[in-house]
Amino acid sequence: MRLAPAGALAALYMLIAPPAPAEEIYEMGGMPGALALPETPGRESAPLCAGRPGCTPVERYEAGWDEHGRRITVVRLSFDAAHPLAPEAGAGGGCPNIDGDPDGGSEWHLLLNGKPSVLLLSLCTGFGASKGADDEEVMVSDNHLTFIRSKEGQGAFVQTWDLQLSPLALRSTDACVYDAANPEAVRRLSVDLATLSTLQLTYRGTAPAGFDGITGCPVAEQRRDGPFEVVASHPLPQPAIAGPVAPGDGIGSCGFRLRAEDASLRAVMLDPRTLALEIEDPAAKGEGALRLDLGPDRTFSLPVWGGDPVEGITVERATGRNERGQPVSRLRLHFAEAPRGLALAYLRAGKLLLRTGAEDIDAPAPVAIATTCAVKDRRLDVTVLPTGLVDLPR
Numbered sequence: 001m002r003l004a005p006a007g008a009l010a011a012l013y014m015l016i017a018p019p020a021p022a023e024e025i026y027e028m029g030g031m032p033g034a035l036a037l038p039e040t041p042g043r044e045s046a047p048l049c050a051g052r053p054g055c056t057p058v059e060r061y062e063a064g065w066d067e068h069g070r071r072i073t074v075v076r077l078s079f080d081a082a083h084p085l086a087p088e089a090g091a092g093g094g095c096p097n098i099d100g101d102p103d104g105g106s107e108w109h110l111l112l113n114g115k116p117s118v119l120l121l122s123l124c125t126g127f128g129a130s131k132g133a134d135d136e137e138v139m140v141s142d143n144h145l146t147f148i149r150s151k152e153g154q155g156a157f158v159q160t161w162d163l164q165l166s167p168l169a170l171r172s173t174d175a176c177v178y179d180a181a182n183p184e185a186v187r188r189l190s191v192d193l194a195t196l197s198t199l200q201l202t203y204r205g206t207a208p209a210g211f212d213g214i215t216g217c218p219v220a221e222q223r224r225d226g227p228f229e230v231v232a233s234h235p236l237p238q239p240a241i242a243g244p245v246a247p248g249d250g251i252g253s254c255g256f257r258l259r260a261e262d263a264s265l266r267a268v269m270l271d272p273r274t275l276a277l278e279i280e281d282p283a284a285k286g287e288g289a290l291r292l293d294l295g296p297d298r299t300f301s302l303p304v305w306g307g308d309p310v311e312g313i314t315v316e317r318a319t320g321r322n323e324r325g326q327p328v329s330r331l332r333l334h335f336a337e338a339p340r341g342l343a344l345a346y347l348r349a350g351k352l353l354l355r356t357g358a359e360d361i362d363a364p365a366p367v368a369i370a371t372t373c374a375v376k377d378r379r380l381d382v383t384v385l386p387t388g389l390v391d392l393p394r
Contacts, residue, residue, distance in 0.1 A: 033142040036061040036074075044114040045075045054083030054104055061140035066112070066166035073111040074120070074140045074165070079104030086124040095124035108138060108145065110165055118168060120145055121389075144171075147389070156180070158217055159392045169194070169385035170370070175392040180213035183228050188217050189235070189393065193371045193385050196237040196256050196268065200364050203228040234258070234356040235364040236342055238269035242374040242383065245270055247332050248318040251278040252381040254373035258346075258354040265346050265354050268373075268380065269366045272338035276380070277331040279304055280322060284348050288329070291355075293343040293363040304329050312336040323379065341365050 038059040045057035056078050063072040079085055081102035084095050095105040105124035110117045123136060132155070137148040143165050150158045160174040176188035183203035190199045201218040205228035218230040237256050255266035255278065263281040270276050281288050288304040292313075300310045305317070316332040341364060343357025357363050372384035 033144075036063055036140040036142075038076075041075055042114075044073075044111060045077075048075060048077055048107075048109050048116055052079075052083075054080040056080075063140050063144070063165055064142040066143065068166075070112045070166065071114065072143055072165050073114065074145060075109045075111060076138075077107040077109065079106070084124060085122055110168070112166060118387075120163065120165075121147060154179075161389050161392075163388075168387045170387065170390065171385070173390065173392055176217035177393060178214070178217055180216075183207070183214050183225075186214065186218060187393070189367065191237070191367065191369060193369060194253075194382060196239060196254060196369060196371060196382070198235045198237055198256060198367060200233045200235050202231050202233075202361065204231045204361065205229050231358045231361055233343065233358045233361065233364045235367040236267055236269050236275065236344070236356065237369045237371075238272065238366050239369045239371040239373045239382075241270055241380075242372055245276065245375055245380055246378075247316045248320060248330065248378070249375050250320055250322060250328065250330060250379040251276060252323060252376070252379035254371075254380040254382050256356075258356065260353045263346065263348065263353050265344070267344060267356070272366070273335045275333040275335070275342070277333070277344075278322070279329045279331070279346065280326055281346075281348060281353075282326070287349040289347050290331075291345040291347065292333075293341070293345070293357055294339050295341045295363055304331065320378075339363075339366070 038061060041057035041060040045060065049055035049057060057075055058078045059076040061074040063074055066072055081104050083104050085105035085107070086095060095103050105122070107119060108121040110120050121138065132151055133149040134151045139146050145163045145165060147161045147163070148158065156178050158176045161170060162172045163169070164171045170193055172190065172192045174188070174190045176186070178186040183205070186203050188201040191197070199220065201220060203214065203218060203225065208227055211227070214225050214228065218225060220230065220232060223230055234256060239254060251266040251268060255268040255276075258265045262283060264279070266278040268276050279288060284304070286305055290302040290304060292300045292302060294300070300313070302310060302315065309315070312335065314334040318330045320328055320330055322328050341362055343355065343363035345355035345357070346353050370386045370390045371382055373380050374383045376383070
């Protein structure tokens with residue numbers, strides 16, 4: 001594991017941080033603040049190494065205060081090559097660092113008011129390069145720890161996890177896989193686990209003669225990379241659902257949300273074959289409709305308030321009021337087969353207002369999210385966030 005200077009980490013983070021598109025169509029959770037600089041560990045770090053040969057507290061990071069007024073501290077422990085964190089690496093071989101020098105790995109611990117609370121990360125970079133990575137970076141900021149794992153060359157990827165420290169919760173992830181010579185193979189997926197917001201970025205275009213490769217992962221604010229257009233879409237989230245969800249139950253915090261003008265759409269996959277929707281549009285006056293894109297040559301129109309059945313899809317409809325007391329329409333779509341791709345568009349009197357996909361690209365597949373949701377007061381809300389790293393695509 002390489003610990004870069006704060007300035008280098010900040011620059012790297014700006015490149016790979018989950019991008020936040022315009023507020024009216026996409027909501028992303030809070031981002032970490034200013035980076036904390038490493039300090040010399042104090043006596044409160046000593047118990048973390050008690051009875052552990054080869055262990056040394058080497059860095060302390062002050063990460064602000066939590067909502068209960070407790071001081072948040074992160075401490076890094078270093079282990080020598082004779083006592084590696086991965087015993088199977090072999091004594092003396094250790095966990096070689098990114099430069100190939102002997103090392104025993106590192107641990108990152110959370111302390112609240114100077115008292116050990118929880119182990120956040122345990123990294124043995126050289127042993128299997130932590131799942132194929134060339135490099136790993138850790139940075140601490142106000143109540144956050146961000147972990148970045150990357151690989152260059154063939155099979156290149158960049159993965160990012162952002163942990164809120166108190167209360168401990170994984171807030172967002174970002175995963176990019178890319179091939180500089182093949183822009184069509186690039187996929188970047190950002191997920192906010194608290195709001196179930198998603199953003200997928202891909203490239204679209206034709207490489208001209210003499211094209212020497214893209215510069216890296218696409219960025220939402222950068223609409224083009226050379227001859228290629230950056231295209232955004234929103235895969236529908238599929239969280240873990242605890243307990244039943246009745247047909248008339250509303251969607252609270254557990255749902256991806258799009259807004260435009262005075263209309264809004266919330267969507268969440270309850271399971272691989274069931275999609276729940278909640279639509280608010282006071283100006284629709286019975287002229288709202290959904291367009292479903294299930295892949296090539298599989299596009300259907302579905303009126304919000306009735307209409308002809310669609311082959312392979314069973315629709316349940318209900319009405320209700322959202323948390324602001326506004327009238328909404330609730331739809332439950334049951335697919336005969338789990339869709340491999342699924343994009344939605346909402347139209348009012350034929351005018352496109354909201355959509356999760358993009359023109360002329362394949363509908364993105366729904367994405368499983370490690371958030372748990374349950375019904376509370378007849379609304380589906382986020383109830384549990386993961387407290388550690390989860391697997392990301394690469």
